[in-house]
Amino acid sequence: MLKMAKKSFNRYTVTSALPYANGPVHIGHLAGVYVPADIYVRYLRSKGKDVAFICGSDEHGVAITLKARKEGITPQQVVDKYHEQIKKSFKDFGISFDIYHRTSSKTHHETAADFFKKLYDDGKFVEQSSKQFFDPIEKQFLADRYIKGTCPTCSFPEAYGDQCENCGSTLSPGELINPKSMLSGAEPTMEETKHWYFPLDQYEEWLKEWILKEHKEWKPNVYGQCKSWIDNGLKPRPMTRDLDWGISVPLKDAKGKVLYVWFDAPIGYISATKDWAKETGKNWEDYWKKEDTRLIHFIGKDNIVFHCIIFPALLQAEGSYILPDNVPANEFLNLESNKISTSRNWAVWLHEYLEEFPDKQDTLRYVLTANAPETKDNDFTWKDFQARNNSELLAIFGNFINRAVVLTHKYFDGLVPSLGELTPEDQSTIDALSAFPEKIGGSLDQFKFREAVNHLMDLARLGNKYLADTEPWKLIKTDPERVRTIMNIAIQISGNLAVLSEPFLPHTAQKLFKTIPVNGVKWEDAGSSDLVNSGAALGEQQYLFERIEDEQIEAQVEKLTDTRAKNMETDSQKVTPIKEEMKFDDFMKMDLRVGEVKAAEKVEKSDKLIKLTVDTGVDTRIIVSGIAKHFSAEEMVGKKVTVLANLAPRKIMGIESQGMLLFAENPDGSLKTVNPDPGAENGATIA
Numbered sequence: 227m228l229k230m231a232k233k234s235f236n237r238y239t240v241t242s243a244l245p246y247a248n249g250p251v252h253i254g255h256l257a258g259v260y261v262p263a264d265i266y267v268r269y270l271r272s273k274g275k276d277v278a279f280i281c282g283s284d285e286h287g288v289a290i291t292l293k294a295r296k297e298g299i300t301p302q303q304v305v306d307k308y309h310e311q312i313k314k315s316f317k318d319f320g321i322s323f324d325i326y327h328r329t330s331s332k333t334h335h336e337t338a339a340d341f342f343k344k345l346y347d348d349g350k351f352v353e354q355s356s357k358q359f360f361d362p363i364e365k366q367f368l369a370d371r372y373i374k375g376t377c378p379t380c381s382f383p384e385a386y387g388d389q390c391e392n393c394g395s396t397l398s399p400g401e402l403i404n405p406k407s408m409l410s411g412a413e414p415t416m417e418e419t420k421h422w423y424f425p426l427d428q429y430e431e432w433l434k435e436w437i438l439k440e441h442k443e444w445k446p447n448v449y450g451q452c453k454s455w456i457d458n459g460l461k462p463r464p465m466t467r468d469l470d471w472g473i474s475v476p477l478k479d480a481k482g483k484v485l486y487v488w489f490d491a492p493i494g495y496i497s498a499t500k501d502w503a504k505e506t507g508k509n510w511e512d513y514w515k516k517e518d519t520r521l522i523h524f525i526g527k528d529n530i531v532f533h534c535i536i537f538p539a540l541l542q543a544e545g546s547y548i549l550p551d552n553v554p555a556n557e558f559l560n561l562e563s564n565k566i567s568t569s570r571n572w573a574v575w576l577h578e579y580l581e582e583f584p585d586k587q588d589t590l591r592y593v594l595t596a597n598a599p600e601t602k603d604n605d606f607t608w609k610d611f612q613a614r615n616n617s618e619l620l621a622i623f624g625n626f627i628n629r630a631v632v633l634t635h636k637y638f639d640g641l642v643p644s645l646g647e648l649t650p651e652d653q654s655t656i657d658a659l660s661a662f663p664e665k666i667g668g669s670l671d672q673f674k675f676r677e678a679v680n681h682l683m684d685l686a687r688l689g690n691k692y693l694a695d696t697e698p699w700k701l702i703k704t705d706p707e708r709v710r711t712i713m714n715i716a717i718q719i720s721g722n723l724a725v726l727s728e729p730f731l732p733h734t735a736q737k738l739f740k741t742i743p744v745n746g747v748k749w750e751d752a753g754s755s756d757l758v759n760s761g762a763a764l765g766e767q768q769y770l771f772e773r774i775e776d777e778q779i780e781a782q783v784e785k786l787t788d789t790r791a792k793n794m795e796t797d798s799q800k801v802t803p804i805k806e807e808m809k810f811d812d813f814m815k816m817d818l819r820v821g822e823v824k825a826a827e828k829v830e831k832s833d834k835l836i837k838l839t840v841d842t843g844v845d846t847r848i849i850v851s852g853i854a855k856h857f858s859a860e861e862m863v864g865k866k867v868t869v870l871a872n873l874a875p876r877k878i879m880g881i882e883s884q885g886m887l888l889f890a891e892n893p894d895g896s897l898k899t900v901n902p903d904p905g906a907e908n909g910a911t912i913a
Contacts, residue, residue, distance in 0.1 A: 235520040237276040239513040240267050241495045242321075243525040243533075244284035244329065247305040248293035251315045252573035253606060254566040255526075257559040257594040262675045263524035264321045265595065268729035269670045272749040278513045280498045281316075282327030283309040286472040287487030288371040292408070301471045305330060315576040319587045320732040325505075327498030329490060334497035338490040339476040341544065342465070346477065350543045351422040352462060359387070359399050359414035361407040367468035368399070368407055368414055375402030379878060380834070380852035381886075392834060392852050421483070422475070423462040429539040430460045436549070437534065445673065447601050448555050450830070451530045463536065465489045492537040514547055523553045530555050554673035557599040561606050562786060565855065570793050572786070574606070582782070588731040589615050589771065595679045595730060608782045612774045618683060624771040626689040627723065630716040631741060631767045637702055642717050642743075643710035644760040652715060655692045656755045659685070659719060663753040666726055679730050682723075689719040714760065717742065721757040725749070734770050741765040817872035818888075818912035819843060820902040826859035829879050837881055838862060842869055843909015850883035856897040868900045868912065 242263045245251060251260075260281075267279045285305040294301040305328075313326050328334070345351060359368040373387035378401050382392035387399035399405060407414050437444075437452050444452075465486045466475050472484030496514055503510035513519055523533045534553050541547040560566065566573050579590060593614045597604050634640060648656070662685045669678035693716060698709045724738035725747055739747065743762045751757060821840045829835035834852045836859050849869070853862075868888040875884045888900045902910070 234518075236518040237278070237513060237516070237520070238267075238270055239278050239280065239495075239499065239519055239521045240270075241521075241523050242279075242281040242323075243523075243529055244282050244491050244494050245312055246287070246289045247283040247285045247308040247312065247328075248289045249308060249568050251312050251576045252566060252568070253561070253576070253579070253590070253594060254559045254573065256319065256576065256590070257598055257604075257606070258526040258556040259524050260316065260319075260321050261591055261594050262554070262556065262598065262673070265675055265678075265729045266522075266524070266670060266673070268322060268732065269667065269749070272725075272728060272747070273667075274748060274750075277324075278499055278502060278508075279322060279324045280327070280495050280502070281321075281323045282325070282329065282494055282498050283312060284487070284491045284494065285309065285328055285330040286484070286490060288369045288469075291469070291471050292371070295409075302330075311577065315580075318580055319576060319591065322732075325498050325502035327494065327501060329494045329497075331497065331501070333501050334490075334494055335473050337497040337500065338473050338485055338493045341493050341496075341540075342485060342489070343476050345424075345540070345543055346422070348543075348545075350424065351465065352425055353420065354423050354462075354464075355418055355420045357416040357418050358468075359405065359407075360417035361409050361412060362415050363410040363412045364407070366409075367417070367419055368409070369467055369469060370399055372408045373399045373402065373405050373414065374408055375399075375405035378403055382852070392855070419468055420479075421464040421466045422477075422480075424465050424489075424536075424540065424543075425462045426460040426536065426539055427462060429542065430456060432542065433460070433535060433539065436538070441552075444552060445554055445601065447527060447557060448530055448534065448553055451527070452534050455531055455535055460535070488532050488536065489540070492532065492540075517548060519548055520552075521548050521550045523550050523555075525553060525555045527555050527557050552673070557601065558603045559594070559597075559599050559606055560603055562608070562783075563605055571789050572793070574782075583774075583778075585733075586615075588734045589619060589774075592619055592679065592731060595675050598676050600674070600676060608779045612776075612779045615771065615774045620771040620773060622683060622690060623686040623723070623727075624769070626686050626693070626716075627720050627738065627741075627770060628767065629693055630689065630713070630720045631764055633698060634713050634717060634764055635767065637698075637706075637709060637713065640764045642758050642760050642762045642764065643714050645714045645755075646707055646711040648711065651692075651695065652711060655688065655715060656718075658688055659722060659755060660753045662722065662726060663749060667749065670729070682726055682730060685719065685723055685726065689716060689723070692716065692719070715755065717758050717764070718755050722752050722754075725752040725757070737768045737770060741768055815872075816870060819869050819871045820906040820908055820910040820912065821867050821869040821871075821887075822908050823862045823865050823867060826862040828854060828859055829881065832879055835879060836862065838887070840867065840869060840885070840887070841908050842871055842885075843907065844871070847884040848881065849885045849887055850878040850881050851887050851889075853887075853889065853897055857899075865899060866902050866906065868902060 240263060243259050245255060267277055270277045283305065290301045290304055294304045309328055316326065359373055361368055370387035374384055376383050377385035377390040377392060377395060379390060379395040380392055382390055385397060385402060387397065387402060389396055405414060433456055466483045467486050468482060469484045472487065473490050475483045475485060499513050500510045525533050538549050541549055561572060561574065564572055593611050596614060597606065662681065665681045666678050669681060696712045698712045702709050721742045721744040724735055724742050724744055728735035741764055742758060744757050745751065745759065819842050821842045823838050824841050825839040827837050829837050834854050835850055836854050838849050838851060840847055840849050870886040870888065873886050875882050889897045890900055891897055
């Protein structure tokens with residue numbers, strides 16, 4: 227039976243994706259998951275809601291073992307190191323988790339094992355033996371991420387056994403061309419092993435009903451990805467792995483096997499809630515099993531399938547848990563037009579940011595919110611960071627607060643003056659002020675954080691405009707009574723900014739509360755024109771923001787330039803070796819021709835694919851290419867290209883692709899077109 231979405235809830239369980247404890251946190255993590263989640267939770271708390279904000283370190287899985295192998299230490303040493311670093315970074319940035327847990331905890335091991343055993347006892351798994359990849363040198367079975375090979379869809383040579391990061395295709399290791407073990411580099415063999423599969427295909431109809439019919443309100447990027455997965459058909463997935471790091475499968479005949487990390491990680495939300503409830507005297511089941519609780523997962527787009535399809539199906543199979551009511555996943559944040567890459571150090575690490583921009587947590591929170599990748603990938607640049615700080619936070623928000631406080635101290639000894647007779651302009655400003663809590667809150671209720679923070683800045687703009695229009699500094703000598711009213715309204719706007727900015731700019735809000743003596747700090751208190759009592763004494767003036775100078779930004783850009791140079795130097799040593807010798811007759815089988823792109827468009831529901839209409843001189847055909855991360859559809863139109871014209875057609879994302887375009891791939895992974903001479907005509911053969 228479907229668990230329908232509720233219109234009203236008595237409590238909220240809000241989770242944020244568990245970061246892998248194999249490295250520090252960067253701005254992409256903040257923008258995609260943790261800042262929007264924290265804004266939403268702070269908003270709920272301000273409204274007096276009962277909220278459990280849950281997160282923790284994901285300390286199992288192949289990512290951890292790969293890091294341990296690389297650093298020559300144990301997996302436990304890896305997770306101990308990075309758990310503390312990640313936890314501190316979140317705290318420093320004001321991410322207000324009720325608990326930041328660990329999947330290595332005793333509670334989690336017990337909870338995940340019990341969950342698995344319950345499903346096993348209820349007959350929800352299918353026990354199945356199959357041949358899987360095995361490293362003949364390391365003498366162990368290979369998890370999907372331990373295998374790399376050529377993608378069968380786009381020919382990317384570094385695809386993982388579970389996914390191609392170039393074209394986005396979901397894969398199984400057996401589909402890879404020329405697979406290699408990442409442990410030894412050897413070609414893996416196939417050996418038989420037994421695992422327990424969750425028959426996801428049996429939940430396909432239920433998922434169609436629950437997601438596609440009952441949750442049409444989900445964000446388009448989330449709903450679309452779910453629909454694509456379901457439409458393509460779901461298959462049974464193994465919930466166990468042959469590894470020596472993780473939670474042991476709680477069965478007698480499962481020696482040497484652990485729970486699949488994507489089985490145990492989401493259960494980490496439940497185990498964390500258990501320990502939080504124990505510490506606070508609450509009942510954890512209220513937050514996971516009561517129908518009047520709203521469950522919301524904040525994640526990045528790479529985790530949508532696990533949180534929207536696999537985990538809900540597991541919860542449904544178990545039978546006693548509520549299901550997620552919304553999963554407002556964000557897309558990815560790029561850095562200076564390039565994909566953030568931890569392995570290539572192409573990132574802005576949070577702990578380093580705070581060393582170089584001390585006490586500017588809210589500046590970064592604001593910029594990442596104003597530029598959030600809510601429905602498409604967005605780009606972080608240091609120039610934009612500087613501009614938003616100087617032109618918005620400093621020049622609009624900070625400037626208004628500063629003028630209001632300074633003038634009140636100057637004209638009225640820091641005491642809030644009383645409100646006199648109102649002019650139409652005053653009343654219009656007060657009316658506009660009253661609408662902001664609903665405006666901002668309405669956007670937050672719909673998970674539109676960019677829109678919400680723009681509304682907040684509009685309130686500061688309202689205050690600036692009001693002071694600019696009324697010019698109290700000119701009236702103070704001729705009409706001091708009028709100035710009393712003006713400054714009262716200015717302080718009321720300032721107090722409202724303090725309350726309404728708290729979810730977005732918590733450190734700034736705390737400074738404001740020390741300066742502006744508001745009557746209440748809850749959301750319901752905002753919108754009022756008497757939020758600050760007449761006669762109340764303002765605190766000392768505090769500078770909320772400071773100018774970021776060109777030199778600071780140039781230092782960050784230079785830092786990235788050095789990183790790019792080091793990567794290029796490393797890449798130059800990684801030039802792809804020449805492939806095996808081929809015969810001339812094999813080469814002559816290829817029909818290479820000059821073509822011209824006549825039209826191009828992004829393929830729906832894909833971040834990597836572009837559908838191109840190509841004139842080959844012989845015909846006009848459709849070719850699908852995984853190049854969207856390197857070229858826009860618009861810039862491809864009109865390009866002369868090299869076409870492999872006699873490649874057998876194949877369907878990609880439901881589109882028949884009739885050929886292949888040739889590109890040159892640099893060692894850093896960037897693509898360049900292989901352009902014929904401009905004088906070459908369409909259809910000219912390349913020999």
